[in-house]
Amino acid sequence: MKISKIAQSIAESTTLKLNETFGILKSQGEPVIHLGGGEPHGKAPLSALEKSLPLLEKRIVRYSPSAGTKELREAVASYTEKYYDKKPEIKNIIISSGAKQALMVALQTIVDFGEEVLFPAPFWVSYPEMVKLAGGIPVPVPLKNKNLQPEISDFEKKITSKTRAILLNSPNNPSGVLYNREFIKEIIQYTKEKGIYLLMDDIYHRLLFDNKKHTPVLDFIEDIEQSHIIIFNGISKTYAMTGFRIGWAIAPSPIIKIMTNIQSHQTGGPSPLLQKAALGAITGPQDDVETLRNTLNTHRDKMLKAISPLSKLHITKPDGTFYMFIDFSEYEPNSMKLAALLLEKVKVLTMPGKPFGVEGYLRLSYCGAENDIIEGIDRIVWALSAPKGSKKQIRNQTVEKDW
Numbered sequence: 001m002k003i004s005k006i007a008q009s010i011a012e013s014t015t016l017k018l019n020e021t022f023g024i025l026k027s028q029g030e031p032v033i034h035l036g037g038g039e040p041h042g043k044a045p046l047s048a049l050e051k052s053l054p055l056l057e058k059r060i061v062r063y064s065p066s067a068g069t070k071e072l073r074e075a076v077a078s079y080t081e082k083y084y085d086k087k088p089e090i091k092n093i094i095i096s097s098g099a100k101q102a103l104m105v106a107l108q109t110i111v112d113f114g115e116e117v118l119f120p121a122p123f124w125v126s127y128p129e130m131v132k133l134a135g136g137i138p139v140p141v142p143l144k145n146k147n148l149q150p151e152i153s154d155f156e157k158k159i160t161s162k163t164r165a166i167l168l169n170s171p172n173n174p175s176g177v178l179y180n181r182e183f184i185k186e187i188i189q190y191t192k193e194k195g196i197y198l199l200m201d202d203i204y205h206r207l208l209f210d211n212k213k214h215t216p217v218l219d220f221i222e223d224i225e226q227s228h229i230i231i232f233n234g235i236s237k238t239y240a241m242t243g244f245r246i247g248w249a250i251a252p253s254p255i256i257k258i259m260t261n262i263q264s265h266q267t268g269g270p271s272p273l274l275q276k277a278a279l280g281a282i283t284g285p286q287d288d289v290e291t292l293r294n295t296l297n298t299h300r301d302k303m304l305k306a307i308s309p310l311s312k313l314h315i316t317k318p319d320g321t322f323y324m325f326i327d328f329s330e331y332e333p334n335s336m337k338l339a340a341l342l343l344e345k346v347k348v349l350t351m352p353g354k355p356f357g358v359e360g361y362l363r364l365s366y367c368g369a370e371n372d373i374i375e376g377i378d379r380i381v382w383a384l385s386a387p388k389g390s391k392k393q394i395r396n397q398t399v400e401k402d403w
Helices: 005-009 014-027 046-057 069-086 099-110 126-133 153-154 181-194 252-266 272-283 287-307 336-348 370-385
Strands: 091-096 114-120 135-141 165-169 197-201 229-234 245-252 323-327 359-365 391-394 397-400
Touching: 005 126, 014 336, 046 272, 046 397, 069 091, 069 245, 069 272, 091 099, 099 126, 099 165, 099 197, 099 229, 099 245, 099 252, 126 135, 135 359, 153 181, 165 181, 181 197, 287 323, 287 370, 323 391, 336 359, 336 370, 370 391
Parallel strands: 114 135, 114 165, 165 197, 197 229
Antiparallel strands: 091 245, 229 245, 323 359, 391 397
């Protein structure tokens, strides 16, 4: 049976595969703890459910316009004005089945076969595969700064005549690092001068700590219609609504028109029921967002304190998201090997750094239950610092260190 070359080039998602492994171990009764999660454990806002309920009660849920409903696009325009200080017209907005689809459709819109898309490493594991699905060539950009802040000079080493776009995610998954304002300003000017697109994945833009402020790219452009920037956002992370699958893109109207055409042939418009829920979330009370942000802030600080006995780690304190990306290389330089050891020996799931583009690191998530965070980190500290032959009680199991 023949399989396309593009399909053969797409790697399995490491994060989803490890999540599957976790589920199997848990179903078998193993005392596993998940420190690799990618979704907050908060509840969806009540306003989201209330807004979608009338459609369920009517029992009439039909197709929606390919670019999304007018009322949600108008709400996204108002949301953008509130958090970016600039209001796009609805012709500049498309609603998709998650920010991931919006990004995928955008890549299919702007990237020709063999063209390159650059993104700093570490990066979200799906970026390279999404670029390949669009026929492009993913180009990870190593960062010289140990604090994982990118600089223009990092990109100057990688840009070629085939470069079509630079893709940024700030605050970043997996590092939690918020890219500084001066860099955002410089990269906007740099991409404009190079005649390439700047793609901004802002999905974590409100999950920030320590009074840090997100830098909206719209601060530096006069007219969305004349810009080279595409912004992606959605309800998944900020509102703990990962399963609702509603996101959006903001871009010049010619780009939105083509994206809409592509999306119309892929999936059509997103579910009107879920668009109603998204409408309720972004226009309703925002208390749940602040509660989530405060909870994540507390969890971050507790994780940092709990892991501090491992003195050979290099930790960049996260500015936001619910991840930290830690250099474990002085304990074990092979991140896949280390993640496998922690899962096998002390039943803690972590995400290896290699699929995120940086070897020797692990991504640890603090979006789960506080007790799991404390116990999971305690197990990791023991696994990497206790002398061989030591014993530890892990729930109903006694583990003797033989590594």
